[in-house]
Amino acid sequence: MKLGTIRYQERPTVIARVADDKAVALEYRWMEDLIEAGNAGLDAAAAAIEAAIAGKFPIIDLADADWMAPNPRPSKILGCAVNNNNLNQYAVRPMTAPMFFTKGRSALTGHNKTIDILKDHGQSIPEPEPVVVFGKTAKNVPPEKVMDHVFGYTLTNDVTASGVKFSQDSIALKQRPEVIKPHHLAWRPKFEGEDTYLLFIYHSKSKGADTFASMGPWLTTKDEIPDPNALRVRGYIDGECYADDSTANYFFPVERVLSEATKWFTMEPGDCIHTGTASKGTEKHxxxxxxxxxxxxxxxxxxxxxxxxxxxxxxINLEK
Structure with a gap:
């Protein structure tokens, strides 16, 4: 089943897909309401689809739909950074655990909306990837059980403004030798001579700016995706494919990513995790x-x- 959220008759409305460009409105205003309803919510959506097909419920034409993110109000959005073997082949030392960054709900935007890039963002790149949406509260859940807490999947363009990340949002501090601790240097090789430089990078402006978490259009229920670790992921720019990859190329599988997240964060119904970017290029890119x-x-x-x-x-909408 594919579910979404649009502005319909001047209010947010949860919809269920009836056909490629047709949908039926559900009784829920917000996706979290449907998710928290559990099986009753899914049963109601299935009944609405059948009623629409039978001509008992009105069908919405999505040709000019005003799309929102499928779940516009998650309590948190996490991204798993650098989770791709194509990128990790350049790692000085292998990662020992998934790394996360966060985005606020203000970063969300919907299908067919603009991605707004400020002049200060500078060089900005797309990151096509799947998104897991939680259906149950999850805390300290092991990898072998974490999929029981998943409601479904959507997709995102996780925009990254590396221009601002490596300029305004990065700083190298030369610390006094007595300040340096072993964990400060564990992630990198040691340099000759005085080795007291620490590099700090912050991701709020480069990852979480407005419109930098485009999602949708659909949230696909878990039953339709038998293996999230075997999904083909492609990215396009001006009609040309620049990335053709697979979640099979992840450094950490989806279950490990989700489980690790629940160690540090209480994941609530409707919360989202970007599981890792597609990075493998094409002949032209x-x-x-x-x-x-x-x-x-x-x-x-x-x-x-x-x-x-x-x-x-x-x-793409570049600040003039």
Whole structure:
């Protein structure tokens, strides 16, 4: 089943897909309400689809729909950073656990909306990836049980403004030798001579700016995706494919990512986790997403396509 949220008759409305471009309105205003209803919510959605097919409920034409993110009000959005073997081949030392960054709900935007890039963001890249949406509260859940807490999947363009990340939001501090502790240097090789430099990078502006978490259009229920670790993921810029990858290329499988998140954060119904970017390039775009600069394509479309989940389209809007 595919579910979504649109502005319909001037209010947010949860919908269920009846056909490719047709849907039926459900009794829920917010996706969390349906998720928290559990099986009763899914049964109500299935009944509404059947009623719409039978002509008993009105059908909504989605040709000009005002899309919102499938779940516009998650308590938290997490992203799993650098979770791709294509990127980790360059790691000085292998990661020991999934790394996370966060985005606020103000970063969310919907299908067919603009992705707004400020001049200060500078060089900005797309990151096409699946998103897991939790259906139950999850805390300290082991990998072998964490999928029991999943409601479904959507897809995102996790925009990253590396221009601002490595300028305004990075700082190297030369510390006094007595301040340096073993954990400060455990992640990198030691340098010759005085080795007291610490590098700090902050991700709020580069990852969580407005419109930098485009999602949708659909939230696909878990039963339709038998293996989240075997999904083809593609990214497009101005109609050309710049990344063609698979979640099988993740450094950490989806279950490990989700389980690790529940160690540090209480994941609540409707919460979202971006599970890892697609990075493997194509013949014309050999560097994949890290060589695709959105700020050079003002007014053009950028798309994310994930097997079984659909296609998300957004137009790039560069600050004038």
């Amino acid at each position: 050999p560097r994949g997403n890290i060589g695709t600069y959105l700020h050079l394509y003002d007014g053009k479309l950028t798309d994310v396509e994930v097997e079984g989940l659909g296609r998300l389209s957004n137009r």
